[in-house]
Amino acid sequence: MYKKLLLFLTILSSSLMVQAQEISSPDKNLSLKFELNDAGAPTYQLKYKKKDVIKTSKLGLETKDVPSFLTGFTVAKTEQSSADESWNPVWGEQKTIRNHYNELLVTLTQKAEKDRLIRIRFRLFDDGLGFRYEFPEQDNLNYFIIKEERTEFAMAGDHKAFWLPGDYDTQEYSTMTSKLSEIRGLMKSAITPNSSQTPFSDTGVQTPLMLKSPEGLYINIHEAALVDYSTMSLELNDKTMVFETHLTPDAIGDKGYLQAPTQTPWRTIIVSDKAGDILTSKLVLNLNEPTKYKDVSWIKPVKYVGVWWEMITGKSTWAYTDEKIQFGVTDYKKTKPNGKHGANTAHVKEYIDFAAKHGFDAVLVEGWNEGWEDWFGKTKDYVFDFVTPYPDFDVKELQRYAAEKGVKMMMHHETSGSVRNYERHLDTAYKFMVEHGYNSVKSGYVGNMIPRGEYHYGQWLNNHYLYAIKKAADYKIMVNAHEAVRPTGLNRTYPNLIGNESARGTEYESFGGNNPDHTTILPFTRLVGGPMDYTPGIFQTKISAYNPDNDSYVHTTLTKQLALYVTMYSPLQMAADFPETYNKFMDAFQFIKDVAVDWDETHVIEAEPGDYITIARKAKNKAEWYVGGISDENARVATVSFKYLPKGKTFTATIYADGKDASFDKNPQSYTIRKMKVNAKTVIKQQIAPGGGFAISIK
Structure with a gap:
């Protein structure tokens, strides 16, 4: 009996090992775990420096005219690969963008549906995760209608959120800032008039959704390469703190029409313990295809x-x-x-x-x-x-x-x-x-x-x-x-x-x-x-x-x-x-x-969502830099460094700043202009008025 039990546990362990897969980001800070649960439903987890970003969350799609892609899966094959390349955008915030990731491609089959296939492709970058569903060409799948995508994002806590009401027709709302648990109570006041609007839920929000955990993790949820698919919003279960995708319907309530071979847009999660990393992330761009045009000479900023x-x-x-x-x-x-x-x-x-x-x-x-x-x-x-x-x-x-x-x-x-x-x-x-x-x-x-x-x-x-x-x-x-x-x-x-x-x-x-x-x-x-x-x-x-x-x-x-x-x-x-x-x-x-x-380089000097941002950029193909710093309704002192300047060289900085008596509501046109010499070692303290900012040109 003991030997039979040991054999059973060995077989079970081997099965679980086949179904559970893990990969890490190139810098090892992010880790992804994929596995099937007891119902054969695909799930994933995401950690950053061993902290939970996304707890165990389900993946899948509910369909209208064919059996759904939700449960009953087994792992047919897993493949891991890596990529490290650089490319130059036609225009952008930096001259060269690095596309560096580790990839896990999981092929799943549904035995009950004549071994119907679906693939889930995960790409783990140093700054986050992208994943999408892929439907290969196959005998058992052709045209199908999406009733709802059931991708989950299980939060690890009651995070601070910067959110817009979920709406099928507009994003022209003021961003609300609250805990996730407070969204339902604030939704009514968040929905302000617009020429076309269709809010859909008391807890529905739009992407990109910016979050900050109590532990200081900055998390951004969005999508990349939205082509031939409905826009994704997020529906929050405010009891469990789990978001589920909510696709925009058409006039008769269907969420999408697909025909294999095809794929969904990428679902993206950008994460860091530094707010500035969210601003400089190129994850969304990297998940899109290179330009379709041979001649781009006519495209100019x-x-x-x-x-x-x-x-x-x-x-x-x-x-x-x-x-x-x-x-x-x-x-x-x-x-x-x-x-x-x-x-x-x-x-x-x-x-x-x-x-x-x-x-x-x-x-x-x-x-x-x-x-x-x-x-x-x-x-x-x-x-x-x-x-x-x-x-x-x-x-x-x-x-x-x-x-x-x-x-x-x-x-x-x-x-x-x-x-x-x-x-x-x-x-x-x-x-x-x-x-x-x-x-x-x-x-x-x-x-x-x-x-x-x-x-x-x-x-x-x-x-x-x-x-x-x-x-x-x-x-x-x-x-x-x-x-x-x-x-x-x-x-x-x-x-x-x-x-x-x-x-x-x-x-x-x-x-x-x-x-x-x-x-x-x-x-x-x-x-x-x-x-x-x-x-x-x-x-x-x-x-x-x-x-x-x-x-x-x-x-x-x-x-x-x-x-x-x-x-x-x-x-x-x-x-x-x-x-x-x-x-x-x-x-x-x-x-x-x-x-x-148009820019060669971008450097975030200081940033905190909802409070302040200071950014420096180098002009495309010029020895010129420009700095912009802004604040919310509160006055503050910005610490501005110039460490991005070439070492050993001195530049003239022209600083456009709020006057001492400036404020957004009482004296918005009060400003000063001064010049000073700066180099890579220079650091200045710059006062910002309530609702104010400053700008610097460096030549």
């Missing part, structure tokens, strides 16, 4: 000005007339202009002159095309054709004038949420751009989606956004998509995606204001997936100066606006205020003129 802020503040209008019109029927030449239309030829020339004088690349113009009177708040399929200008906007004359001044024009396409209509006109619209000298477009998806019932973050819309980007590449056009899905690193594969909004940008400063801590959180959340067209540079912080009926104000100091050009990374940066305002502060405006939009 852009610094621009434009006819935009005046409409946001209410000083000007997008619409040409206040009369009732019907797009495609009304003859605008027979209507009465409202006298406030911003996109008129003479006014746009003023912006072109300003851009040319100060070295900006492009001028954005919104409200140039017919139809703006006939769409907002309506659900109409055909509102814009994207090629017909208002009577006061001379496309050819502005093309000639901009070319003469050496400035590019930036197109604006507001789709009004009517995706079918946009695709109907896309080739014609892009051809129109090429014919008239436009090489970049800002697209918008304001309002509820058409087809009706589809959501901004569903599989169908995600496929559309990528279709528009790839189609733009056919015409060598760069895309800056607003109200689209938040980025997941696809700009590596399609680098003409030079910007996204997908969060509360500067425009909300005119709609009541962003919290002073807003931009100290976004780099840890929204920007983890890719750059944001935040549109900084507002010097006149009282909106009433432009529109007496609007008493909102920008919740920053003037020099914090300068710092955002460094802390809020984007290869697409706007100087969003009016030329006449910049003319009053030309000494401070010099920093916006000087600061780069």
Whole structure:
């Protein structure tokens, strides 16, 4: 009997050894364990320096039309490999990115489903984990419908969280900061009005989700390479502190349509005991494929000005007339202009002159095309054709004038949420751009989606956004998509995606204001997936100066606006205020003129989500460095080092700082400018006002 028991335990132990697999990150700080539980369900665990990051969590997908990929698995094969390579992005925060990981590929079979296969691929980097589901080509699997993905993220405690309400249509909420256990009680107050919104749960949150454990671990959960799949949100069980994926449904409630061979996006977990490591992680980019384009010479970072802020503040209008019109029927030449239309030829020339004088690349113009009177708040399929200008906007004359001044024009396409209509006109619209000298477009998806019932973050819309980007590449056009899905690193594969909004940008400063801590959180959340067209540079912080009926104000100091050009990374940066305002502060405006939009190096000097960020960057192919430091509503003293400078050399630093009496709410325009010599050994203490910041140019 004893021998039989010993034999049984030996066989059981061998079976468990086959099913349990472990790998470590290249630096050995992170460890991953994969195994099947008693029901044959795949599970994983993640530790950092022997501390729990993710406790035992289930993996799998529930399907609608075929048996689910949840239980009944056995391990058919495991394979381990490693990779260590470097690549150069077309544009980015650093010139060269290292892609170094250890990989575990597990092939699972479901005996009850005629040995149907699924693979789970894990990649463990020094800064985190990425994993995805893969469905090989096989006789027993073809087309299938996802009811829900059941990936879990079991937290090791009641962490501090920086979260947005889970929503199928918008990320334009203020970030909430609370313990995980407090999310349910705060959800109602977190959901503020938006032109299109569909919150789905009292404990649902969006990604990127930033967390900090009581032990001081910084954890970020997101996804990479979101292609032909629904956007992932997270549903929290606040009794067990376990997150489960929640995919955006379509109009009939299905979560996704797949056909083998295929794979899901990567689920990503970035982790460190240093907050700055979250900001410098390139894990999401590394999990995306290399660029699809052979020629990328036409893709260039852009610094621009434009006819935009005046409409946001209410000083000007997008619409040409206040009369009732019907797009495609009304003859605008027979209507009465409202006298406030911003996109008129003479006014746009003023912006072109300003851009040319100060070295900006492009001028954005919104409200140039017919139809703006006939769409907002309506659900109409055909509102814009994207090629017909208002009577006061001379496309050819502005093309000639901009070319003469050496400035590019930036197109604006507001789709009004009517995706079918946009695709109907896309080739014609892009051809129109090429014919008239436009090489970049800002697209918008304001309002509820058409087809009706589809959501901004569903599989169908995600496929559309990528279709528009790839189609733009056919015409060598760069895309800056607003109200689209938040980025997941696809700009590596399609680098003409030079910007996204997908969060509360500067425009909300005119709609009541962003919290002073807003931009100290976004780099840890929204920007983890890719750059944001935040549109900084507002010097006149009282909106009433432009529109007496609007008493909102920008919740920053003037020099914090300068710092955002460094802390809020984007290869697409706007100087969003009016030329006449910049003319009053030309000494401070010099920093916006000087600061780069493409970088060789990035160094995080200090950082704590929700509190402060100080970042230094080296300009691409130049011996110039720029530093930006920002704070939340609290004053603080930043410790600024210059150890990234070449040793043995001295540089001149120009420091733009808050004045002694500055504050975001009472005295935002108080600032000082001073110069000093610095080298690699220099360390300075820099005072930051409440809601303030500082910017340094080093040459």
